[in-house]
Amino acid sequence: MINNKLADVSIKTKYFRIIFILFLAIMLSGIGLFFYINNQQDKLKHDRGVLQHKTETINELAATLNDVFFRARGYVALKSDGELKLLNAALTGLDGILEQYSALNLSPEEAQYRDDLKLFYEQYKTKTLPEAIRLVENDDYTGIRNLSQGGSTQALNEFLAYTKEFKSSSDSKLNAMASQSIKQADTFTFIAFGLSAVLLLFFTLMIWRMLRVVLDPIVKLEEATNSLAAGEAVLLGKLHKQDEIGRLYEAFLNMARSIQDKEEELMMQNEELHAQQDELQDQQFKLERSLSEIESMMKALNQTSAVAILSNKGVFTYANDNISVYTGYKNAEIIGYTFRLFELHNISDTQLEQIIRKLSTGGVWSDESQIVAKDGSAVWLQLTVMPYLNDEGQIYQYILIANNITSMKSVQQELAETLKSTEQTTIMLELNNQLNHEITYTLDKQEFAEKFSRFMNRLYSFDSSLFLLVKDKISVVKGVPQENVERYIDANNKDMLYRMSTEKSYIVKRTGVPREQGISAKEVYCYDFYTTVVNAEDEILAIFCGTRIGHSFTEEEISEIQGMMNRVALAIERLFMYEEIENGRKLNRDIVNNVNEGIQFVNTEGVIQHINKALSQLLDYDVWAEGMLIPKEQWMDHFTLRVNESEEMGQFYQKAMSEHSVDSSTMKYSLGKEAMKHVDVYAIPVFRREARVGTLFVHRDITREYELDLMKSELVSTVSHELRTPLSSVLGFTELLLSKTMKPEKQLKYLETIHKEAKRLTELINDFLDLQRMESGTQLYNAEPVNLSETVLSVIDQYKLSGTHHILLEDEALNAEVEVDKDKIIQVLTNLLSNAIKFSPGSNEIKVTLHNERDSVMVRVQDHGLGIPKNQIGQLFQKFRRVDNSASKRIGGTGLGLAICKEIIEKQKGMIGIDSVEGEGTTVWFSLPVLHAESSRHEEEPHKWSADKEQKPNVMIVEDDYSLSLLLSEELKGKGFRVTHHYHPQKAFDQALKTPFVAIVVDLMLGEELDGWDLIRMLKNDPRTENVPIVISSALDKEDKSMMDKVQKYLTKPYPPGELSNTLQDIVQIELKTGEVLFPDSGGTEQ
């Protein structure tokens, strides 16, 4: 970049720059040198001054010192005061000079002298001199001598010596300085000389360089000019300069280039001229040669073809011999005649006009043409006509070339005819092939019929047709509406078939119906061709009927069609066969897929050829699909790993598939861990014509049998155990009674035990048989509408006298109508209640509640007994399962009760369950669907106090007549009360303390110990219950007047239940409104 830039600067500017820089350099170095020399000279002068000054000072010092000593000695010697005065003056002078000396720039040695001098001066001035003065005044010359001999003079003498030395040294120094100054001047001269020499050198160098820059291109230019002059190619590289030279260079280069270009052009033109000349010569040569060629060609042409020349008017002006040979006209008969002499057979006048037009525009016409020879025979000529144009582009003559192609033409025609027949045969063959192919590969009858029909229509050009497969009534129709044909087939099938069974094919000629007549004016005839397809047994398989309008059938066609029908017969039979096989196959597949057993067929290589659905589900293997082959390696692992007995399974498969196994073998395996499936598999080798083709494996799910087996053996062992225990007691105590003598009490006890155990045995057997009957399905249920409330009350009523337990019923089921077998439900309730009593030895109360839940009624039997361990609750409905602890064992039982209950309830569409907390009690519940689910709900609404069950007013009925109790409770429930039943006054009282009742209905005639009055007394005497309204329901008249003021209502039996409910409703409504206890005054029996 920099170089380029430099190169672009013009030479003038460059020179100017160089001179300027040089001038600047000389000026700067001259000034610098001048100042430097001046400076050096000044420094030298100054040094000299200093040295001179120093020398003078030292000399003066020395002189003053000498003066001091001279005066001192003078004083000592003369003892004159004048001398003393001079001495003091000299001392003062010495002091000033010493100061001057001190101010000088001193070397360390001189500084030492200065200090010594100062010291000496001080001593001398302060001590020695006053001492000397004193001694002199005392005239103590010995003292003075001593004093002068002291050390003080020593330093003085040294200094004096030094001054002398210094003087000489300063002199020599000055000399040295002078010589240094001269030397310096020499050096400066030398530097100045050197500098000017360097500058000169630089200047020369620059000029030389400049010259070279300018000269080189000029020399090159000169060379180029020379070479240009010499006509040689100018080879000049580009000069990358923009200065004067560069531009000159460029200009020269352009000039040279343009000169060269022009020269080249000239050269080229010259060459071209040469080439043209050569070409002309060549052409001339060629022309000559082609002339001779044309001549020989003409000769040849004359030999082979007929050649004629016609004028522009179409008149023959020349004709060679061959024309005469072809046409039979002599040469003279042709020349001078127009071309119309020859009749052109295959060219019409319009075509001729077109040909002439074409020729007149300079075109060439060539074609085959038939003309009539002189003897009248037709001659085929290959004609070529060429117009000849003159210089103005106008036609002045035509050349005609003709070749006789008559013989060729006839061969050609023959060939064409042969070809045509071959083509027809080919088409026929192709169609036949196609038919064969189609009927071979079509397996669908409809498709087959369609294809065949299409084929026939195409091949024999039927206008309308019908193809009917007789058995399947599959028809394909062309040209007639399908439904017409179907109608026809339905109606006339038999007639048609009748004629066809005797005649294989026949043709009917008839006049066309209007549809066939179409727009034809004449009457048209239609030809119906009927033919049948029969099998080997002469059974008609299919019918073909085709109609052609206007033309009949040739013998050839008829026999062809019949041949075709024979082939079609085979195809149709094949179709039937295929369909049968296919149906059979499908049936087989459906059978195999619908059996419960898993089926697997494995060929001799161990490849699975078939697996049915059951097996793929059983072993969770859905890889196989119809027609698939799965090699052993792919399925074996899946199968064996799936089952729990993998190893055995693998061995079983291997063994069963081996060639040597000829008998069937079986094994059992299981699947899964939790819900285990048990499967029995047997393998049978399959043979076809004594050759082993594979092995069939049949897997049968025997889980149910297995479980049943297991259950059965368990049952047998349990039953035997359950029977043996009471049997042991019966037999054992009997034996004891027989073999031992004992007290009558003991005998009685034994007998009682025997009786009890025997009863237990009977119960057990009954229960067991019951259950067996139920499970086997032979138990019949006599379903009838039952009021469950009533049933529950009646069952509870039977336990009233048992004494040990009090059973309380809380009934709030509005709809307790169910359809069940009453006896069975009583059995269930009895069972549940006796269980509750049995398993709650520590408590004496059992609570039964009834309420509606959705569309069912729920019965709960709740005890406060032993309870059931949580993990055993689920098992209790199984046979012989009792709560497994000693406490319950002591209670005894068959262990079948709950199983029977479950069976009964579930058979009647109900549900049963247990909730229990061990040690607190058990609730067994069951629910049954109510009879009129929907209607009950609507009735329910208006009587409801509140939707919330908890807020239903609670009424207690204390009544020992269960039918009356039921009657009242039904009425009260209908009015929206919750009813609690009690029959024991003490229990009722205890209950009243626990539960808030809106009212208590009391019957006066209760048990033996306590009666209704006792209960009322207890209630009224207790502050917790004294405010509960009491309604007396009794057959007795009010007798105990003392209590009557405590009673809200006295109803004398019999009374309508509505009266009780009205009374209670009044009580409750008043209470709900105000919370007060009021005495309703309705009815006439109140006090």
Added chain:
Amino acid sequence: MQKILIVDDEDVLRMLIEDTLEDLEDVEIHTAENGVEALTRLTSDPYDLVILDYMMPEMTGIEVLGELNEELKNKTPIMMLTAKAQEMDRNRAREAGARYFMPKPFSPMELLQIVEGILSDKQ
């Protein structure tokens, strides 16, 4: 004085066996109504015969035997009383250490004879 322990969960059967054996001279009869009670009695007192029911709740006779050490089982004759009369049950009882086996229902007199035999052998 020899000691017999009767272990059965059924009151009636305990009573039957007790009454059957009550006439034996110089024999003290103890009863236990479940396996746990039986084990405490067996470990605290040496017995000359144990009559053990097979089917008991919570702990079966076999389980009781399983809890006992070999020394005690060798020393004490054990009679398994069971309603499970199959050969398999018998074998199981034998393997567990029961030396005698009495199927239910049994004859009290036969039981008495066998017990007498065992006790006299023991002496």
